[in-house]
Amino acid sequence: MPNREPGSPGAVKDLPAEGVQRFDAELFPILRRYPEDRKASAMLPALRIGEHVFGYLSPPVMALAADRLGVSPARAQEVATFYVMFNTKPVGRHVVEICTNVSCCLTGADRIFRALKQKLGVENGGTTADGLITLREVECLGSCGTAPAMLVDEEMIEQLTLQKVEKILGSLG
Amino acid sequence: MSETLILTPRWGTKDSHTLASYRRDGGYAALAKALAMAPSAIVDEVKASNLRGRGGAGFACGLKWTFLPKDVRPRYLTVNADESEPGTFKDRYIIEYDPHMLLEGIAIACYANDIHTAYIYIRGEFKRQAEILEVAIAEEYQAGILGPRLLGKLDFALDVHVHRGAGAYICGEESALLESLEGKKGYPRLKPPFPAVIGLYGKPTIINNVETIANVPWIVQHGGAAFAALGVGKSGGTRLFCVSGHVNRPGVYEKPVHYNLKRLIMEDCGGVLGGRQVKAVIPGGSSAPVLTGDEIDVSMEFDALKAVGTMAGSGGVIVMDDSTCMVRALSRISKFYADESCGQCTPCREGTPWMEGLLERIEHGLGVPGDVDKLAQMANNIGGQTICALGDAAAMPVQSFVKKFRAEFERHVTERRCPFGDHAWGKNQETREAVIGGVTAQV
Ligand SMILES: Cc1cc2nc3c(=O)[nH]c(=O)nc-3n(C[C@H](O)[C@H](O)[C@H](O)COP(=O)(O)O)c2cc1C
Ligand code: FES
Numbered sequence: 001m002p003n004r005e006p007g008s009p010g011a012v013k014d015l016p017a018e019g020v021q022r023f024d025a026e027l028f029p030i031l032r033r034y035p036e037d038r039k040a041s042a043m044l045p046a047l048r049i050g051e052h053v054f055g056y057l058s059p060p061v062m063a064l065a066a067d068r069l070g071v072s073p074a075r076a077q078e079v080a081t082f083y084v085m086f087n088t089k090p091v092g093r094h095v096v097e098i099c100t101n102v103s104c105c106l107t108g109a110d111r112i113f114r115a116l117k118q119k120l121g122v123e124n125g126g127t128t129a130d131g132l133i134t135l136r137e138v139e140c141l142g143s144c145g146t147a148p149a150m151l152v153d154e155e156m157i158e159q160l161t162l163q164k165v166e167k168i169l170g171s172l173g
Numbered sequence: 174m175s176e177t178l179i180l181t182p183r184w185g186t187k188d189s190h191t192l193a194s195y196r197r198d199g200g201y202a203a204l205a206k207a208l209a210m211a212p213s214a215i216v217d218e219v220k221a222s223n224l225r226g227r228g229g230a231g232f233a234c235g236l237k238w239t240f241l242p243k244d245v246r247p248r249y250l251t252v253n254a255d256e257s258e259p260g261t262f263k264d265r266y267i268i269e270y271d272p273h274m275l276l277e278g279i280a281i282a283c284y285a286n287d288i289h290t291a292y293i294y295i296r297g298e299f300k301r302q303a304e305i306l307e308v309a310i311a312e313e314y315q316a317g318i319l320g321p322r323l324l325g326k327l328d329f330a331l332d333v334h335v336h337r338g339a340g341a342y343i344c345g346e347e348s349a350l351l352e353s354l355e356g357k358k359g360y361p362r363l364k365p366p367f368p369a370v371i372g373l374y375g376k377p378t379i380i381n382n383v384e385t386i387a388n389v390p391w392i393v394q395h396g397g398a399a400f401a402a403l404g405v406g407k408s409g410g411t412r413l414f415c416v417s418g419h420v421n422r423p424g425v426y427e428k429p430v431h432y433n434l435k436r437l438i439m440e441d442c443g444g445v446l447g448g449r450q451v452k453a454v455i456p457g458g459s460s461a462p463v464l465t466g467d468e469i470d471v472s473m474e475f476d477a478l479k480a481v482g483t484m485a486g487s488g489g490v491i492v493m494d495d496s497t498c499m500v501r502a503l504s505r506i507s508k509f510y511a512d513e514s515c516g517q518c519t520p521c522r523e524g525t526p527w528m529e530g531l532l533e534r535i536e537h538g539l540g541v542p543g544d545v546d547k548l549a550q551m552a553n554n555i556g557g558q559t560i561c562a563l564g565d566a567a568a569m570p571v572q573s574f575v576k577k578f579r580a581e582f583e584r585h586v587t588e589r590r591c592p593f594g595d596h597a598w599g600k601n602q603e604t605r606e607a608v609i610g611g612v613t614a615q616v
Binding site for chain 2: 033041044047079082106108111140155159161
C-alpha cells in the first residue's frame with residue numbers, strides 16, 4: 001500500500017473549493033476513530049461524504065478521498081465500485097431501492113417492482129427522463145418481517161403496498 | 174411457566190433506547206458487577222453459559238474469547254451488525270429498542286478481554302440504526318461510562334466507534350468485515366490465521382454478532398449456569414427467531430434456543446395465511462438448506478437442526494405456503510449469491526451466475542432434459558472449494574431444493590412452463606402486521 005502525504009498537487013483541482021472544504025470538515029473528525037497510521041480505514045465514510053457533498057463519485061471525488069487518506073486513487077476507485085451503495089455515475093434526484101429478495105417477494109415485492117418499472121418507464125437501474133427518480137432492485141434490507149421494504153434516499157420504508165409506494169413516489173419533488 | 178426474556182423485555186416500552194430509561198430498568202448493574210470481578214472469571218461465566226454465536230456459525234462464544242494470544246496488544250473487538258443474510262432482521266431491533274444493552278455487553282466483553290477499542294460494523298442500509306447507535310454512544314461518553322474511565326470508576330479506557338458499511342453481503346463474513354473496516358473492498362482472508370490471532374490491523378480481534386454480545390450483561394448478572402439452563406445440551410439461552418413469508422404474524426420472537434420450529438410457525442405466528450399448508454421452510458437464513466412442511470417438527474437448536482441436514486444459522490425462518498413455486502424461490506436465492514459473490518474465488522465467481530442463469534431458464538420453461546442434474550452438479554462443484562463460506566451458502570440451497578422438490582423442477586422442464594403461472598410467489602402476497610418482540614411493528 002503506497003503511503004502518500006495528503007494535499008498532493010492536482011488532487012483537488014477539478015472540484016469546487018467550497019465543496020472540498022465541506023468534505024474536509026466532515027471527514028476530519030471521523031479520522032479520529034481510527035489509529036493514526038490507519039487513516040485508510042475511513043475510506044467508506046470518506047466516499048460517503050464525497051457522494052453527499054458532490055452528488056456522485058466522479059474520478060476527482062475519488063481522488064480527493066484517496067488523497068486525504070494517503071492512498072492511491074486506484075484504491076479509492078476499487079472500493080467505490082465494490083460496494084453497491086456508492087454511485088460512480090450520476091443518479092436521479094431521488095434513489096428508490098426496492099428489495100426483491102425472497103421474503104419481500106412472498107409479500108408482493110415482485111409485483112410492486114414490475115408495476116413501478118412500467119409506471120416510471122425505466123428498467124432496473126434506470127433514471128426517469130426528467131432526472132427525478134433512479135429505480136433499483138436491491139437485496140435483502142433486513143426488514144423481512146415487515147416486508148416488502150424499500151429505501152428512498154436511504155430511508156427505510158416498510159410494509160409496502162403498490163398504493164403506498166405510488167403515494168410516496170408522487171410526493172417526491 | 175412464564176418465559177424468561179433476556180433480549181426483548183424492554184422492547185416497545187417508552188424511550189427504551191435512551192440511557193435514562195436503561196438505567197431506570199437496572200442497566201449497568203451488570204457492568205458494575207463485572208468490574209468487581211476478575212476478567213478471567215467473566216470469561217469463565219460466558220464459557221459456562223453455553224452462549225453460541227448468533228451470527229450464523231453458532232461457535233461457542235466463551236471458547237472464542239480464549240483464543241486471543243496472551244501477550245499481544247492492542248486487541249480489538251468488532252461487533253458484527255452487518256445483518257445481511259436474507260430472512261434475518263433481529264440485530265436492528267436490538268439497536269433500535271435497546272442500544273445500551275448492546276453497549277453494556279460491549280463494555281463487559283472489552284473489560285473481560287483487556288480490549289480498549291471496539292468497532293460496531295453496521296450495514297450501510299441501516300442508516301437510522303447507525304444514528305441511534307451514535308446517539309447512544311454519545312450519551313455514554315457524556316455520562317462518563319465510556320471514555321478514559323470505564324463506568325466512571327475503573328482506570329480502564331474504552332472507546333466504541335460505529336463504522337457504517339456500504340452495501341455488500343460479503344462484509345458480514347468476519348474476515349471480509351475486517352478488510353472493509355481497514356478501508357478496502359471486502360475480500361475474505363484465508364484462514365488460518367483466525368482473527369482472534371491476526372485480525373484488525375494484524376492484531377488479535379474478537380468478532381461477535383450483535384445478539385451474541387447483547388446476551389453478555391444478563392449472563393454476568395444471573396450467572397452462566399442460569400443461561401445454560403434456559404437451553405439444552407451445548408446451547409444456552411434464548412434466541413431471537415425472525416419469521417417472515419407466508420405466516421399470519423411474521424416478526425421477531427424470543428424463545429429458548431431449542432424451541433420447536435413447527436410450534437413457532439403454527440402457534441406463535443398463527444400458521445399460514447388463509448389456512449394454507451406449509452410447503453417449505455428455510456430455518457436459518459437463506460443459506461440454510463430448506464425443509465419440507467413435513468420436516469418442521471424439530472428443535473431449532475444448532476445441533477438439532479444440523480442433525481436433520483440443515484442449520485440454525487442466523488435465526489431467519491422463511492415460510493412458504495403450498496402455492497409457492499420452489500423453482501422461482503430458488504432462482505431468486507441463487508441470484509442473491511451471484512450478485513453478492515465477491516469475485517475472489519473462481520468456483521464461486523463463475524459458478525453462482527451459472528446456477529442463477531440455469532434456474533432462470535428452468536423457471537421460464539426453457540430448460541432441457543438434464544438441466545436439473547447439471548444444476549445439482551454445479552452446486553457440488555462450488556461447495557467446499559472457496560476461501561469463505563459464501564460458496565457453501567450458495568450451494569446448499571440449490572442442493573437441498575433440488576433434492577426435496579425434484580419433481581417440481583422436472584415438471585418445469587417437461588411442461589416447458591412454470592406450473593404456477595402468474596403467482597409463483599404464492600396466492601397470498603400481501604404485506605401483513607408483524608410482531609416484534611411482543612409488540613406490533615410500527616412502520
Ligand atoms: C457470507 C457470510 C455472511 C455473513 N454475514 C453475517 C452477518 O451479516 N452478521 C453476522 O453476525 N455474521 C455473519 N456471518 C458470520 C460471521 O462470519 C461470523 O461467524 C460471526 O460474525 C461471528 O459472530 P458470532 O460468533 O457471535 O456469531 C457471515 C458469514 C458468511 C460466510
Ligand atoms: S427479503 Fe426484503 S427485506 Fe429481507
